[in-house]
Amino acid sequence: MSAEEERFKLVVVGGGGVGKSALTIQFIQSYFVSDYDPTIEDSYTKICTVDGKETRLDILDTAGQEEFGAMREQYMRSGEGFLLVFALNDRGSYHEVQKFHTQVLRVKDRDDFPIVLVGNKADLEQQRVISREDAQAFASDNGIHYMESSAKNRYNVDESFLELVKIIRRFQEMESTPPAAHHTGKQKSGGCPCVLL
Amino acid sequence: MALDAGSEQEKLDYTLNNKRRVIRLVTQWAAVHGYQLQEEDASVAFLQEFFMAASDDAKAIPAIRDQLTELGRIVKHNTEGARVSQKKHKVLLRQFSMGNEKLHKRQPIKGNDEILFKVYCCDHTYTTIRVPVATSVTEVTGAVADKLGSAEDLLLVNLSSAGEKLIFKPNDVSVFSTLSPNGRLFACRRDQLDSLTPLPEQEGPSTGSLASFELISSKDVAYHMTAYDWELFHCVHELELLYHTFGRQNVKKTTVNLDLFLRRFNEIQFWVISEVCLCSQLSKRVQLLKKFIKIAAHCKEYRNLNAFFAVIMGLSNPAVSRLSQTWEKLPSKFKKFYSEFENLMDPSRNHRAYRLTVAKLEPPIIPFMPLLIKDMTFTHEGNRTFIDSLVNFEKMRMIANTVKTMRHCRSQPFSPDSPLASKTHPEVRTYVRQLNVIDNQRTLTQLSHELEPRRS
Numbered sequence: 019m020s021a022e023e024e025r026f027k028l029v030v031v032g033g034g035g036v037g038k039s040a041l042t043i044q045f046i047q048s049y050f051v052s053d054y055d056p057t058i059e060d061s062y063t064k065i066c067t068v069d070g071k072e073t074r075l076d077i078l079d080t081a082g083q084e085e086f087g088a089m090r091e092q093y094m095r096s097g098e099g100f101l102l103v104f105a106l107n108d109r110g111s112y113h114e115v116q117k118f119h120t121q122v123l124r125v126k127d128r129d130d131f132p133i134v135l136v137g138n139k140a141d142l143e144q145q146r147v148i149s150r151e152d153a154q155a156f157a158s159d160n161g162i163h164y165m166e167s168s169a170k171n172r173y174n175v176d177e178s179f180l181e182l183v184k185i186i187r188r189f190q191e192m193e194s195t196p197p198a199a200h201h202t203g204k205q206k207s208g209g210c211p212c213v214l215l
Numbered sequence: 216m217a218l219d220a221g222s223e224q225e226k227l228d229y230t231l232n233n234k235r236r237v238i239r240l241v242t243q244w245a246a247v248h249g250y251q252l253q254e255e256d257a258s259v260a261f262l263q264e265f266f267m268a269a270s271d272d273a274k275a276i277p278a279i280r281d282q283l284t285e286l287g288r289i290v291k292h293n294t295e296g297a298r299v300s301q302k303k304h305k306v307l308l309r310q311f312s313m314g315n316e317k318l319h320k321r322q323p324i325k326g327n328d329e330i331l332f333k334v335y336c337c338d339h340t341y342t343t344i345r346v347p348v349a350t351s352v353t354e355v356t357g358a359v360a361d362k363l364g365s366a367e368d369l370l371l372v373n374l375s376s377a378g379e380k381l382i383f384k385p386n387d388v389s390v391f392s393t394l395s396p397n398g399r400l401f402a403c404r405r406d407q408l409d410s411l412t413p414l415p416e417q418e419g420p421s422t423g424s425l426a427s428f429e430l431i432s433s434k435d436v437a438y439h440m441t442a443y444d445w446e447l448f449h450c451v452h453e454l455e456l457l458y459h460t461f462g463r464q465n466v467k468k469t470t471v472n473l474d475l476f477l478r479r480f481n482e483i484q485f486w487v488i489s490e491v492c493l494c495s496q497l498s499k500r501v502q503l504l505k506k507f508i509k510i511a512a513h514c515k516e517y518r519n520l521n522a523f524f525a526v527i528m529g530l531s532n533p534a535v536s537r538l539s540q541t542w543e544k545l546p547s548k549f550k551k552f553y554s555e556f557e558n559l560m561d562p563s564r565n566h567r568a569y570r571l572t573v574a575k576l577e578p579p580i581i582p583f584m585p586l587l588i589k590d591m592t593f594t595h596e597g598n599r600t601f602i603d604s605l606v607n608f609e610k611m612r613m614i615a616n617t618v619k620t621m622r623h624c625r626s627q628p629f630s631p632d633s634p635l636a637s638k639t640h641p642e643v644r645t646y647v648r649q650l651n652v653i654d655n656q657r658t659l660t661q662l663s664h665e666l667e668p669r670r671s
């Protein structure tokens with residue numbers, strides 16, 4: 019493995035008002051500050067350690083750019099992993115997130131890609147209109163991971179992002195494995211789960 | 216207080232200083248608001264009262280007289296302005312075109328200007344309403360219901376050419392200017408929502424308009440685009456940025472000039488995609504790519520980064536970028552330019568490439584507006600306005616910094632050596648102001664596949 023620092027671009031997508039910015043800000047600001055300046059280079063960056071390895075994350079959220087559909091596409095194009103966010107108390111946002119799922123695959127021109135589906139606002143349990151089972155079923159059908167979070171209570175915020183990092187790593191490892199080696203890897207996988215690089 | 220110990224003279228100095236500061240504050244406050252002050256009776260009344268009080272003071276303290284002249288001028292200007300704008304509302308025709316744009320310099324649109332606007336029904340009939348620009352959604356649906364003679368609760372919907380529906384909230388204001396390029400306003404009952412279909416005219420053109428600009432130099436096209444962008448940009452009031460960020464419905468203020476400027480970004484981008492996708496001849500299409508890359512380069516030279524990004528984003532749209540036969544034929548010089556330009560769009564490290572580039576430029580600059588808006592939004596959402604019920608001044612300072620960025624960009628007038636052609640090509644001037652576009656991504660993708668089917 020190269021000694022170069024690992025760096026991923028994560029894109030947060032979802033309808034308006036589902037809590038994308040809240041999740042992003044919660045994740046990036048681990049503690050409360052009164053002067054969060056979004057114009058400096060590191061303002062959407064967070065360095066964290068996942069499975070013992072340090073990684074630098076660039077979070078892309080199209081805040082305030084709802085009227086620029088193409089900005090979202092632009093962000094999608096450069097994204098290496100996606101958090102697809104909907105609000106558990108908003109059926110419309112759940113339908114919307116399914117459209118975004120299709121859009122991500124189209125922009126990436128892939129059948130699968132590192133994606134975590136996030137049902138946010140888990141704190142509003144009484145107002146929930148999307149059941150965990152439904153969302154989980156959609157996620158499983160599409161081979162993506164599902165998590166429920168609350169940006170308000172800081173529940174599963176870091177976990178969602180970090181889960182995505184793990185999925186990206188697995189995905190990129192598969193990708194970088196040449197087909198032949200991949201083949202042998204698979205053959206060997208019965209006995210030994212390691213992949214030789 | 217320490218004042219008691221001071222001499223009479225110190226007391227006087229102290230009073231004088233404070234009074235001068237208050238007057239300076241009011242003067243600056245009026246300058247920041249500009250014409251927007253006149254829209255509020257309370258502000259004008261306050262200015263008048265303040266001027267009277269200050270004039271009284273000046274009798275006892277002659278030293279503040281020099282400030283009074285300036286204050287008096289501001290008060291007079293605003294009082295008269297308010298009277299005039301109450302009497303004479305401009306009527307804006309046809310979706311914010313000013314009608315006789317050739318004759319007049321574009322003026323900012325004000326909240327109490329009136330607009331004539333078509334609102335459509337499910338069956339594609341329409342009714343034309345005439346309302347002030349800052350009208351709320353509830354007032355619009357009220358006006359429509361009146362005309363239709365129906366008492367039912369109507370929803371106001373932005374229907375895009377792709378059939379996407381955006382239902383406006385009742386308290387939102389001045390929504391006319393927020394429609395997508397080919398979007399239309401529809402009014403319907405909730406149970407009619409599913410039966411809403413776009414008008415045929417929303418599809419956009421079925422043939423390209425390359426002929427209108429292929430013989431005109433890219434520099435001239437870029438010049439006219441930039442001249443128009445400057446008109447739009449100049450009309451944006453600094454406060455509109457704040458209203459946009461904090462929610463215009465909360466202050467009942469229009470952000471119409473900003474909306475129209477932001478909308479231009481999408482328009483240019485869809486123009487690029489539409490022209491390429493409507494050009495069936497491969498060799499012409501290669502010419503078109505070259506043309507757009509050159510136009511982008513000239514926009515960049517004019518420091519019109521907004522249009523520059525719009526053109527490059529148009530070219531990087533999947534419907535265009537997938538046309539591999541076309542891109543293959545593009546001379547390598549152009550490929551190199553394009554990939555340099557694309558790198559400037561890279562959002563990594565918080566748009567580092569763009570921020571470094573723009574920091575090196577001198578005004579006049581038209582900044583990449585979507586990013587400016589994002590900075591504002593995140594400053595707002597990432598920082599509390601109040602902390603322990605005290606105003607968070609750190610946040611306000613950051614908001615002000617972004618506003619100042621815009622002020623810096625506009626601090627010099629746009630006055631390049633206008634290409635000679637600008638005089639001899641009035642049709643280009645008109646053309647770039649009335650772009651006909653397809654804004655339905657599905658249609659564009661489909662057209663693109665017809666041009667160059669997927670290779671299997």
Ligand SMILES: Nc1nc2c(ncn2[C@@H]2O[C@H](COP(=O)(O)OP(=O)(O)O)[C@@H](O)[C@H]2O)c(=O)[nH]1
Nearest residue numbers: 034035036037038039040138139140168169170
């Ligand atoms: N109760 C609750 N409210 C939330 C949560 N996350 C966000 N919100 C609120 O939902 C609204 C929209 O959030 P925002 O982050 O701006 O959504 P965005 O449009 O997706 O970026 C704000 O009022 C947030 O305070 C959550 O987990 N629980």
Ligand SMILES: [Mg+2]
Nearest residue numbers: 038039081082
């Ligand atoms: Mg947001």
